[in-house]
Amino acid sequence: MEIILFKTILVLVLFLISLGIAAYSTYAERKVAAFLQDRIGPDRAGPFGLLQPIADGVKMFLKEEIIPNHSNRWLFILGPCIFMLTALMTSAVIPWGLPLEFDGTKYALQVADINIGVLYIMGVLSVGVYGIMIGGWASNNKYALLGAIRASSQMISYELAMGMSIISILLISDGSLSLSHIVESQKGMNWNVFYQPLGFLIFLICAFAEANRTPFDLPESESELIGGYHTEYSSMKLGLFLFAEYINMFISSTVISCLYFGGYQFPGLAYLSAHLPANVVSIISIGALFTKVFFFIFFFMWVRWTIPRFRYDQLMRLGWQVLLPLSIANMLITGGVITFFNL
Amino acid sequence: MNQLTNRSKVVVHKEMNWIEKLYLPAIFQGLIITIKHLFKKKATLRYPEVTRPFAPVYRGMHVLKRDEQGRENCTACGLCAVSCPAEAITMDAAERKKGEEMLYREEKYAAKYEINMLRCIYCGLCEEACPKDAIYLTDRIVPSDYNRNNFVFGKDVLVEPIDQRIDISKRKKDYSIVN
Numbered sequence: 001m002e003i004i005l006f007k008t009i010l011v012l013v014l015f016l017i018s019l020g021i022a023a024y025s026t027y028a029e030r031k032v033a034a035f036l037q038d039r040i041g042p043d044r045a046g047p048f049g050l051l052q053p054i055a056d057g058v059k060m061f062l063k064e065e066i067i068p069n070h071s072n073r074w075l076f077i078l079g080p081c082i083f084m085l086t087a088l089m090t091s092a093v094i095p096w097g098l099p100l101e102f103d104g105t106k107y108a109l110q111v112a113d114i115n116i117g118v119l120y121i122m123g124v125l126s127v128g129v130y131g132i133m134i135g136g137w138a139s140n141n142k143y144a145l146l147g148a149i150r151a152s153s154q155m156i157s158y159e160l161a162m163g164m165s166i167i168s169i170l171l172i173s174d175g176s177l178s179l180s181h182i183v184e185s186q187k188g189m190n191w192n193v194f195y196q197p198l199g200f201l202i203f204l205i206c207a208f209a210e211a212n213r214t215p216f217d218l219p220e221s222e223s224e225l226i227g228g229y230h231t232e233y234s235s236m237k238l239g240l241f242l243f244a245e246y247i248n249m250f251i252s253s254t255v256i257s258c259l260y261f262g263g264y265q266f267p268g269l270a271y272l273s274a275h276l277p278a279n280v281v282s283i284i285s286i287g288a289l290f291t292k293v294f295f296f297i298f299f300f301m302w303v304r305w306t307i308p309r310f311r312y313d314q315l316m317r318l319g320w321q322v323l324l325p326l327s328i329a330n331m332l333i334t335g336g337v338i339t340f341f342n343l
Numbered sequence: 344m345n346q347l348t349n350r351s352k353v354v355v356h357k358e359m360n361w362i363e364k365l366y367l368p369a370i371f372q373g374l375i376i377t378i379k380h381l382f383k384k385k386a387t388l389r390y391p392e393v394t395r396p397f398a399p400v401y402r403g404m405h406v407l408k409r410d411e412q413g414r415e416n417c418t419a420c421g422l423c424a425v426s427c428p429a430e431a432i433t434m435d436a437a438e439r440k441k442g443e444e445m446l447y448r449e450e451k452y453a454a455k456y457e458i459n460m461l462r463c464i465y466c467g468l469c470e471e472a473c474p475k476d477a478i479y480l481t482d483r484i485v486p487s488d489y490n491r492n493n494f495v496f497g498k499d500v501l502v503e504p505i506d507q508r509i510d511i512s513k514r515k516k517d518y519s520i521v522n
Contacts, residue, residue, distance in 0.1 A: 036377045040387040201367075306377045307370060 022246035023053035060239035072138040079135025080240035086128035087244040093117035097286035117179035136229035147228025151219035157319035162206035164327035165199040183263035193260040214304040253296035402480040416477035419453035423469035431462035
């Protein structure tokens with residue numbers, strides 16, 4: 001009974017954290033953009049503009065809600081809902097830290113420790129494309145449809161290379177797909193990124209493509225598709241799309257941290273857990289994970305304001321002719337090394 | 344060819360080698376460049392709190408000056424209206440009555456003096472034409488409005504209040520140097 005209560009609280013907290021981080025990512029994006037361009041950015045709402053996300057949220061809620069006459073009404077509403085739902089669902093299998101302890105019982109900071117955690121994330125992310133596709137198609141608008149087509153083909157192309165680079169991770173972590181196991185196998189500084197630098201690079205590039213971030217933001221390129229799949233959306237339905245995108249970015253950063261940078265692990269964790277009470281160590285480990293996550297969120301933004309967008313043929317060539325063969329080669333080499341040296 | 348600067352670069356359309364085709368070194372270079380900007384001085388001025396100083400020759404909203412005793416300088420001679428290329432200035436002249444010596448400096452004064460701020464091009468020719476030191480352009484900014492009619496400024500806005508003199512010392516030309 002207690003475990004259900006704990007999980008419910010954890011789900012609620014994760015929900016709020018995801019939304020909060022997404023909201024403040026919009027603020028951070030504008031601030032980072034401004035600072036990289038020698039500007040100051042939003043600073044009117046509250047100290048340093050910290051209340052800006054609230055102002056933006058209120059604006060989104062108060063805007064007129066338009067459903068185009070020729071659109072498919074129910075699919076039009078369903079699109080952003082699916083996108084948001086899948087974005088929020090992915091955080092279920094991520095281990096957020098060492099277990100908390102109350103009354104001698106340990107509560108794992110993970111909503112569901114399923115043994116196919118990585119596959120679950122890949123699967124749910126793929127379902128997220130349906131949100132974009134349905135939304136873009138139901139809008140009955142050329143630009144929206146083009147954006148949706150681009151999004152789906154891009155996601156499919158880059159999921160392959162992403163999956164291949166994940167297989168290399170599985171090879172070096174005893175073939176377990178459970179995220180908590182993968183994180184636990186990277187004790188101290190024994191991070192996967194040092195064994196899989198190429199795999200990490202491929203995964204990072206694919207994560208950019210999956211999250212529709214620059215330089216892979218073709219589905220919603222403002223300058224050519226006037227917003228892409230959310231051209232016809234307004235008010236909070238547009239807000240859901242934009243929000244879900246930032247949640248996707250947050251989840252991508254978390255997955256990168258868990259797969260390649262040891263998740264909540266950091267050098268000295270073993271020493272700390274021997275000398276400090278379990279709950280304190282747990283909170284420190286959560287902090288370690290979020291430090292990595294925030295760095296990667298910053299990295300996403302940093303790249304966005306550095307590199308221009310790919311051309312569509314370049315995007316496809318990179319996905320199919322460069323990343324996919326590279327990731328297969330990476331997988332083969334990893335497997336070969338493990339077999340020959342009996343690691 | 345004669346070069347004006349030494350900054351010109353020779354552009355060569357050569358094939359990229361395989362390291363350049365990776366794009367990663369170039370992307371890394373770009374990332375370094377952008378991160379450097381994170382720590383640079385910001386160009387932004389937080390406007391309402393901080394204002395950029397105006398140049399001394401800045402030409403903003405007009406003022407109709409009074410002399411030291413608080414009497415209006417303007418004699419409604421109309422030279423400013425004649426010199427105005429945008430035809431923004433109109434005025435009605437009136438004769439000074441007995442007992443009004445403290446209000447107007449000379450026997451004739453402007454009963455009505457209007458500048459259409461939407462027509463005005465802020466060239467400053469009215470100021471140059473004025474023989475009586477009556478009109479000056481100041482460093483004040485014309486306030487915005489929703490209504491076109493409100494941009495016809497009358498004497499109530501243009502004449503400086505007796506207790507709040509407008510400083511025009513920066514714009515007063517020292518003709519003794521020229522002559």
